[in-house]
Amino acid sequence: MKKSSRRFFGSIVGATVGLPFLSLVLWSFAERWFYPALWPQAWGLRAWRYITSTAGFQVMTAIGHSVVVAAVTAAIAVVIAVPAGRALGQYDFKGKDLVSVLLTLPIIVPPLCVAMGLHLWFIRLGLAETYAGVIGVHLTFCLPYAIFVLWGVFANYNPDFEDQARSLGASRAVVMARVMLPMILPGISVAALFAFLLSWSQYLSTLIIGGGRVTTLPVLLFALMGSGDRPVAAAVSLVFVAPAFIALLFSARHLGNRSLAGVR
Amino acid sequence: MGELDLKNLRIDYGARMIIRDFNLAVRNGEMMSLLGPSGAGKTTILKAIAGLLAPAAGDILIDGQSVRDVPPEKRDAVMVFQKPLLFPFMNVAQNIGFGLRMQGQPGREARRHIGAILALTQLEGLEHRKVHELSGGQQQRVALARALVLKPSVLLLDEPLSNLDANLRQRMRELIQTIQSETRMTMLFVTHDQSEALMISHRVALLLEGRLRQVGAPRELFYQPADPEVARFFGGRNFFQGHVRDGKLHSDLGVFPVGPQNGNGHVRTATIRPEDIRIAPRATGQSRGLRGRVVKTRFEGSSTRVVVACGANEVMVLTPEDAFRPGQEVEITVPPEKIRLFPGD
Amino acid sequence: MTSPLTTGADARTRKGPGGVALSLALLPALAVVLILFGGGFALGIVQALGYLPGAGLGEWSLAHFARVLSDPDFLHSFLLTLYIAGASTVIAAGISIPAALGLASLSKRSRVIHFIFQMPLTVPHLVIAIAVMFMLAPAGLLSRAATGAGWIASPADFPLLINDAWGIGIILTYVWKEIPFITLMLLAVLRHTGRDLLDVGRTLKADAWQRFRYITLPIIFPALGAASLIVFAYTFGAFEVPFLLGQTYPMTLPVWAYKHYSDIDLMARPEGIATGIVIALVVMAAVILAQVLTKAARKRGLIA
Ligand SMILES: Nc1ncnc2c1ncn2[C@@H]1O[C@H](COP(=O)(O)OP(=O)(O)OP(=O)(O)O)[C@@H](O)[C@H]1O
Ligand SMILES: [Mg+2]
Numbered sequence A: 001m002k003k004s005s006r007r008f009f010g011s012i013v014g015a016t017v018g019l020p021f022l023s024l025v026l027w028s029f030a031e032r033w034f035y036p037a038l039w040p041q042a043w044g045l046r047a048w049r050y051i052t053s054t055a056g057f058q059v060m061t062a063i064g065h066s067v068v069v070a071a072v073t074a075a076i077a078v079v080i081a082v083p084a085g086r087a088l089g090q091y092d093f094k095g096k097d098l099v100s101v102l103l104t105l106p107i108i109v110p111p112l113c114v115a116m117g118l119h120l121w122f123i124r125l126g127l128a129e130t131y132a133g134v135i136g137v138h139l140t141f142c143l144p145y146a147i148f149v150l151w152g153v154f155a156n157y158n159p160d161f162e163d164q165a166r167s168l169g170a171s172r173a174v175v176m177a178r179v180m181l182p183m184i185l186p187g188i189s190v191a192a193l194f195a196f197l198l199s200w201s202q203y204l205s206t207l208i209i210g211g212g213r214v215t216t217l218p219v220l221l222f223a224l225m226g227s228g229d230r231p232v233a234a235a236v237s238l239v240f241v242a243p244a245f246i247a248l249l250f251s252a253r254h255l256g257n258r259s260l261a262g263v264r
Numbered sequence B: 001m002g003e004l005d006l007k008n009l010r011i012d013y014g015a016r017m018i019i020r021d022f023n024l025a026v027r028n029g030e031m032m033s034l035l036g037p038s039g040a041g042k043t044t045i046l047k048a049i050a051g052l053l054a055p056a057a058g059d060i061l062i063d064g065q066s067v068r069d070v071p072p073e074k075r076d077a078v079m080v081f082q083k084p085l086l087f088p089f090m091n092v093a094q095n096i097g098f099g100l101r102m103q104g105q106p107g108r109e110a111r112r113h114i115g116a117i118l119a120l121t122q123l124e125g126l127e128h129r130k131v132h133e134l135s136g137g138q139q140q141r142v143a144l145a146r147a148l149v150l151k152p153s154v155l156l157l158d159e160p161l162s163n164l165d166a167n168l169r170q171r172m173r174e175l176i177q178t179i180q181s182e183t184r185m186t187m188l189f190v191t192h193d194q195s196e197a198l199m200i201s202h203r204v205a206l207l208l209e210g211r212l213r214q215v216g217a218p219r220e221l222f223y224q225p226a227d228p229e230v231a232r233f234f235g236g237r238n239f240f241q242g243h244v245r246d247g248k249l250h251s252d253l254g255v256f257p258v259g260p261q262n263g264n265g266h267v268r269t270a271t272i273r274p275e276d277i278r279i280a281p282r283a284t285g286q287s288r289g290l291r292g293r294v295v296k297t298r299f300e301g302s303s304t305r306v307v308v309a310c311g312a313n314e315v316m317v318l319t320p321e322d323a324f325r326p327g328q329e330v331e332i333t334v335p336p337e338k339i340r341l342f343p344g345d
Numbered sequence C: 001m002t003s004p005l006t007t008g009a010d011a012r013t014r015k016g017p018g019g020v021a022l023s024l025a026l027l028p029a030l031a032v033v034l035i036l037f038g039g040g041f042a043l044g045i046v047q048a049l050g051y052l053p054g055a056g057l058g059e060w061s062l063a064h065f066a067r068v069l070s071d072p073d074f075l076h077s078f079l080l081t082l083y084i085a086g087a088s089t090v091i092a093a094g095i096s097i098p099a100a101l102g103l104a105s106l107s108k109r110s111r112v113i114h115f116i117f118q119m120p121l122t123v124p125h126l127v128i129a130i131a132v133m134f135m136l137a138p139a140g141l142l143s144r145a146a147t148g149a150g151w152i153a154s155p156a157d158f159p160l161l162i163n164d165a166w167g168i169g170i171i172l173t174y175v176w177k178e179i180p181f182i183t184l185m186l187l188a189v190l191r192h193t194g195r196d197l198l199d200v201g202r203t204l205k206a207d208a209w210q211r212f213r214y215i216t217l218p219i220i221f222p223a224l225g226a227a228s229l230i231v232f233a234y235t236f237g238a239f240e241v242p243f244l245l246g247q248t249y250p251m252t253l254p255v256w257a258y259k260h261y262s263d264i265d266l267m268a269r270p271e272g273i274a275t276g277i278v279i280a281l282v283v284m285a286a287v288i289l290a291q292v293l294t295k296a297a298r299k300r301g302l303i304a
Helices: A003-027 A047-052 A056-090 A094-106 A110-125 A131-155 A160-167 A171-199 A203-212 A217-227 A230-254 B042-050 B091-103 B107-120 B137-146 B166-183 B193-199 B218-223 B229-234 C019-048 C063-070 C072-105 C111-122 C125-136 C143-147 C166-204 C208-237 C240-245 C253-261 C266-299
Strands: A031-033 B004-013 B015-026 B031-035 B059-063 B075-082 B154-158 B186-190 B203-208 B213-214 B238-245 B246-251 B254-257 B269-270 B278-281 B292-297 B304-310 B315-321 B329-333
Touching: A003 A031, A003 A047, A003 A230, A003 C125, A031 A230, A047 A056, A047 A230, A056 A094, A056 A171, A056 A217, A056 A230, A056 C019, A094 A131, A094 C019, A094 C208, A094 C266, A110 A131, A110 A203, A110 C019, A110 C208, A110 C253, A110 C266, A131 A171, A131 A203, A131 C019, A160 A171, A160 B031, A160 B042, A171 A230, A171 B278, A171 C166, A203 A217, A203 C253, A217 A230, A217 C125, A217 C240, A230 B186, A230 C125, B004 B042, B015 B031, B015 B042, B015 B213, B031 B042, B031 B193, B042 B154, B042 B186, B042 C166, B075 B137, B075 B229, B075 C166, B091 B107, B091 B137, B091 C208, B107 B137, B107 C208, B137 B154, B137 B166, B166 B186, B166 B193, B193 B218, B203 B218, B213 B218, B213 B229, B229 B238, B229 B269, B238 B315, B246 B269, B278 B315, B304 B329, C019 C266, C063 C072, C063 C266, C072 C111, C072 C166, C072 C208, C072 C253, C072 C266, C111 C166, C125 C166, C125 C240, C166 C208, C166 C240, C208 C253, C208 C266, C240 C253, C253 C266
Parallel strands: B031 B186, B031 B203, B075 B154, B154 B186
Antiparallel strands: B004 B015, B004 B059, B203 B213, B238 B246, B238 B269, B246 B254, B278 B329, B292 B304, B292 B329, B304 B315
């Protein structure tokens, strides 16, 4: 691509991606911003102070809920997805197509539908309005995504390295820990990131299963939107995207050119 | 027609100069090999001729016309790549017909051409196969057929045989030779294999480190290398220096007549091929050979390589006899007529 | 069938190490999917068919489905959802193709552009919906800019872009969010097979358009199809964005489903679940239809 067209392409991408964030940042620092001014008439930290002091407890609780749910979901998803991804990526076996379809279904079928179905059952089991329940419903779609990522990773993974290590005297366990794990670590990170983000941004299924108890950030944000305080909603929105940004920075730094293809 | 002329070509990758001062003329109907070790810049030159790389300087002429400003798809030169690079989403016939389709050739005519080329490349019966159902040799032939069907003025072949086993290689080489002599298509055939180049082509161009070192008939390059490096590339090993006086080269290995025109009074480099040196166990009594001692031997099947220390020089000898052992005292004879004296600067 | 997300990966598959080991490796994953997902889905169907919680098994009947499908608003909602999901998918896919080509032709050193391009992937739908609302609302940024430029005099003159009949705000939100998703899927394939084949095409006399039509498009088609299907499925079944940026009437199906589900009248609950099942069935039907169409097109040689 020529330099001028690269500039053009870059600025379109930059503007399209950046504008929504700009509007959030402006609103979060706007003290007074009457129509039709393009910039706020008065800047201030009211919204930020509100969410750190007055509503600080609420926000911190929501962040805590969100982190616990997303982190545990991601951890469980990866632990289960590694052996499954290895089996699918490395071997041909009868019923592989069926497994593939079974794993595709949760990606296609909206979580809303599953959450409504599970709700009453979870109430019976005492899982409604608990972390376990919310993590359970998040796993239904986070896990298949993680498996697909690792399936792709293992499809390109050469097991000859393991055989080589075995023939050099390493035990099975050592081979897994010292040969396989380092080689697929970037893939595992992507899968974990993936599951984390999916769970992190989940709203409706959390609301249905978690009820009023597991108030994650999106649940809180929805409530705030109802109150109509734009600066506060903008500030919480920014808090909401922050971990995702950190994750992206991490992936850019540590995963090299391996992009986030497939993340949504 | 298919004349290819490369003039003062220079090609860079970023700041690195890959090809410099490259001049080569390929005649119409000629099979020319571009020979060079891996990394010499062979693919780079072919890509420049095909138009996939823009040369930093110099000109490329096809049939006397500069093609510098002609995009690849308009150039009358088709390239067959190192890997077959068949379109995975097309079957064999669709792959071969791709170029014709791009030129908007009507289906019936295209099918006739494809049929003919399938026969020529011995691919009949495979036209509806998926690409991944072909063997390596078949894939390579499809790639060749895909280019041949366009009947380009110049066909550029980039090591099309390098991924094949020895047997298949030989068959494909013969096939390409047959096709060339039947179609009289101008071909530039890239290879890193010296014997392949010597076997297949009318003329050979030797490329070393981005520079053209010598162009000529196969025998010329083999027997009259322009300089020690060319000789070395073709397996030359014994290089020695001598002083030319009165039409004779005076060297450690002996005094050899070299003809009066050869730079009287200068120090010159000469070479002799290992297989041209005769070797025998040291005989008692009178002999005219050079005395030496075997340093090491390497058995290569039909011949054996013997390194002999003659005073301060080590001489490599290739002999059909497997009769020498390290430490053995031997006598070697250098036939004067096989000495190649390199021209001076 | 290979997985939609691994198309283009060249599987180095071998014969299994024995059924037991493989089953053990897959068991936890299948258990989660079958019990939690399958169970949830099945329980949803059971409830939609009239099983009354607490009251045990009631009458098995299709009454709830019938009530949903015969509701005069259902068709409205269905068409609106279909339109929003379809338009979002088509627009996002349409922009993703040139975007992927552009990114592919950038050198790997233009990492900043790559980085910025990936940012929307990590942004929750809810956040971007809020940002879009701030920008496109009658008194939003865009409207202010238009006033500043003298094009309009008051918010009332500004065209309705959110909570509007055409779902413009919703579609924009989805397009913004889904372009990187589709693009990166295409980019993975293009990086894998792209350049060399295009060079071959060039020397075989294909001009720029022909190279796109006969080489690039067939290469990216499977990934494009898979990514588009995922986007369609998501946008057809998602709640947050249409809830925030949609009209109050007609609602999209997911909003409608949740409204019934959370109604104080508990009798409406099975109807909400039935609507959810309908959404799932539509999405599955779309996937199957896409498979059938692909197969037919392949048979007739239209695509590879
Ligand atoms: N895209 C590129 N960017 C930078 N340098 C390159 C690139 N392609 C090739 N080179 C360098 O240019 C030189 C010539 O490469 P080229 O591919 O022409 O070699 P070759 O003679 O075809 O070798 P081989 O026989 O291995 O195919 C090499 O040193 C190579 O490292
Ligand atoms: Mg090469």
